[in-house]
Each structure stands twice: as structure tokens, then as C-alpha cells.
Amino acid sequence: MKTLINIKADKDIKDQAVKLAQEIGVPLSTVINAFLRQFVEKREVTFSSPFKMSKKLEVIVSKAEKDIKTGDNMSPAFTSAEDALSWLHK
Secondary structure, eight states: OOOOOOOOOOHHHHHHHHHHHHHHTOOHHHHHHHHHHHHHHHSOOOOOOOOOOOHHHHHHHHHHHHHHHHTTTOOOOOSSHHHHHHHHTO
């Protein structure tokens, strides 16, 4: 038997949730029902989201990847902390 639940949600969050549900090919009600089922079965709530880099971090990572490929801004391998400190102080 199905029942209707009325909840208040932030419009932006609801719109993003609807869009994401559409992207994965399910209605938002399926997502909510799955969440409720998991909540009842496990008696716990887990909040998570995939990591998404900010534009600033994307630029930093892109530069680091380029430096790794070209060998720029890379330190040599060290056999001791003293060697590393000596290289840093040059």
C-alpha cells in the first residue's frame, strides 16, 4: 500500500535532487523510498556525496600534473632528512 508524505525541502536542493535522479534514470520518489528503506533497516543515517573539486583546486591539480609530466618543480629523492633540509636551504 502506498501513502503520501508531504515534506518541506529547500527548493534548490529539491531541484538538484530531481535533476540528479533524472540523470540516473529514476524518479525522485524512488530515491526517497530507497533512503527511507535503508533508514528503517539499518537504523542509521549516512550523509555523503562524491568529492567534486572546486575550480581553484582543478587549476592547482592541473598545474601539478603538468609539472610531474615535464619534471618541473620536482625535488630529487633523498636518503635522509638532513639531505632534504640541505636541498631546501639552497
